[in-house]
Amino acid sequence: MPDPDIMALQVDRDDDVAVALMPLAPGQMVAIGNREVAIVDAVAPGHKFAVHDISAGSVVRRYRAPIGVATQMIGVGAHVHSHNVQTALRGELAYDYVAKSADAVERPGGGQPGFMGYTRQDGSVGIRNEIWILPSVGCVGRLGERLARWGEALVGAHVDGVHAFNHPFGCSQLGHDLEGTTAILASLAQNPNAGGVLIVGLGCESNQLDLILAQIPLERRARVRTVRAQSEQDEFAAGKAALEALADLMAQDVRQPVSLSGLRLGVKCGGSDAMSGLTANPLIGRIADAVTQAGGMAVLTEIPEMFGAEQLLLARAENKAVFDRLTQVVNRFKRYFLDHGEPVSENPSPGNIAGGITTLEEKSLGAVQKGGLASVVDVIDYGHIATRHGLTILEAPGNDAVSTTALAAAGVTLTLFSTGRGTPLGSPVPTMKIASNSALAAAKPGWIDFDAGMVLTDGMDAAAEALLDRIVAVASGEPTCNERNDERSIGIWKRGVTL
Template sequence: MNTSFVHVHQNDNVIVTLKNYEKGDSLFFQDKEIVVKEAIPIGHKVATNYIRAGDNIIKYGFPIGHAKQDIQEGDWVHTENTATNLAGTLEYTYTPTTTSLIKKKSDRTFYGYVRKNGDIGIRNEIWIINTVGCINKTAELLAKTANQQFQQEGFDGVYHYPHLFGCSQLGDDLHNTQKILSNLVHHPNAAGILVLGLGCENNHIAEFKKVIGEYDENRVKFLSVQEADDELEEALELVSDLVFYAKSFKREAVPLTKLKVGLKCGGSDGFSGITANPLVGAFSDKLIAHGGTTILTEVPEMFGAETILMNRATDEQVFHKIVDLVNDFKEYFLKHNQVVYENPSPGNKKGGITTLEEKSLGCVQKGGFSPVTDVLPYGGRVTKTGLNLVQGPGNDLVSVTALAAAGAHIVIFTTGRGTPFGGPVPTVKMATNTALAEKKKNWIDFNAGELVHGKAMDELTDELFDYMIDLASGNKQTNNEKNGFKEISIFKDGVIL
């Protein structure tokens, strides 16, 4: 294996550096010597031949933009000389592609908690879901006091999820808040839920119950703090009941077909589409082959690579759902007078990503090669096994929350830059490069950087698969769990009163 650069696809006219190059350094590509024209950081692109102004830059075998000026062999290919090809909404034609993915009858199991309604949880936690942001601190104090008061034996702790909304919201924004919070109420990783309301908010408890629908009264309790004489004392009594209920559940073997895993990337770099995202894609295909489910979001980071997903739709109805998913999100950008390619972020660019197409072509690799079985709106919940798409932005906190709300037991979060963030479910931080994994051991759970140091994809996929089963079975914890980093964030588009 070449240790100096990666040529991702045979048709690419760029290579990706595996070390820092100085001006005048030489690298040997195929049958020629290329002299580097300027200092080029690790993870960035070098032109392998002369590229005329207007010609496409090719990476992953697809255009990632075009040359704004003539680019010489050995030049650094980045933001100064490359422009996106993206514009507004497009029309698409369904051109289905076949997949060689073979479904297998799976005898693999993990140890989870079978809830009364048949749902499977991988954690046995108590969650405090507050209907409105005004009582974030009340929920925080309650969780802290409860964890001090109740011995965590037989359950996995009490957690609260602060947010800003639930009042002074109109239309879709209020509905989005209610859907996300309702889905968290129904999430099986929580053995018990205390819904904490203020009393005067738009999303007051009586109204919120309409969105929640059916629930188990032993599992879900409610308290309006304006109506309580001592809200902390009354809430602790309710939490005590929930703890007792949670302790009635024991782990038992359940089929792997019940496992749902969310797929997310954040703080990407030039290796994201070479190591971590393809590794997650291989894991996704393997889990789906065993009858399990994966969920992919970050719609703006599908722009430029959306046809790859569209052509893997299981039927024409799902194809049209993907078209609407992509074009509706483009319309959201245009409605706010923003160009659809306003991405990648400064950190992405520093890491070696130049255009949104480049980021997207790396991003969609997390979905592997499996057919797309369903497309969900924001706040939707998974009902079909296989690869699902859910509407959501690229923002880390909002999209991980959407994945958890859709039903993901675990989220795999690939990153080349690093982040301590964790969602309400175990959030596996996967490094795209070994340097990050070694530097941020309290953040990173899994190192995909081993792929550029000689480890085979099949071997690392098996390691990841076994790690995820151990994680689901409670034999391991992610760093976000160990550190108590469990957060949510809700999408907002409209007016706040």
């Protein structure tokens, strides 16, 4: 629980609002800086109240930035939420490039711990040594699941697990939609956590095995096996033989000490509340900075949850080419919404609103903190693999299953997933759930891997040190909650026509 003497937090002294850390009742006096505010309305934990009068039509600021516009006069101490604040987001924007200041965004580095990982032939490092079964088309998804159940007998000293990732796509898709499915599966097959991959095809599908294999480099194909079900008299027996062959290859794989530079970190949020931007997301940002400072990779996605905060990332673009690429991806995603007749501000979700998030700008300003302060070194399309050390922006929607899958396909080996309301969801790679508040961590110990509520009690530095220790343990083999619960699945972004 937070310090009982601290009832609310204001991120910046120029912000128009503060966030309640505990239930506040009308008439209660709350200290904000060197003054006190009398609460007018009941304010639930995670919700906001005005720290001074806000006139109708005025910009409302939190995180030192606009989170919306007041739709009516809001008196000091009044509850500030969706009933009196609305988004100011509209559509595509033009952005002016300003070269990043050389010393504006980097945190100082330092000695960082290493972990025990699996070094692959291409120099990448896995934190698991698993066999992944990927169906080219949904028609053989259940076959893959049957093979995974049989493959449990192969798990032992050198095989950490055998997992099938079913999906309904791969046929009756056209153009870019089909290309996206092919790219995701080909990229998943190259994830360093997969010591062996079995791709199961049907034979007549649009997403032909040869299309997938063509996108996998030759050196990686040595750990890939395929089965075409229509070409086999006994497709299950063929699949078993392929799994046994992969397990034999993986017998040479052993954990070795590697530096933190070998970590490929994905950062994600879901079921957020207003505390996410105060505790869990900036804490994850500290870890992203530690990994990138050490020479590793961090990947930030959920493009629609950058709307209203994209300027913070654009200001950190390593060069104009990266800046232009990020503006293109952001505006392309806005156009995707508009072309479907949807406003770009169709967010936050009902759960987010219940947790105290009022507008998409507010959600985005909290969400982008997961990327820390590192320079943005690259921007990649959906289904592509991150290749540069530093912070990469990945094109994908905010949907939890789709975006965590896109992160795994981008090559991340561990995803840090902040949440204020909780979710059991897991992706192909270990998916550590970071609770934004201690109440959630206490209520859902089977879901939550780390309580970021300690930021309020022990401070950010202590929380970052504790979380990094936990990450090193997970990277060295300790299972996450999603792994213990066997919560592993994929979601593929469906964008086009189905025949």
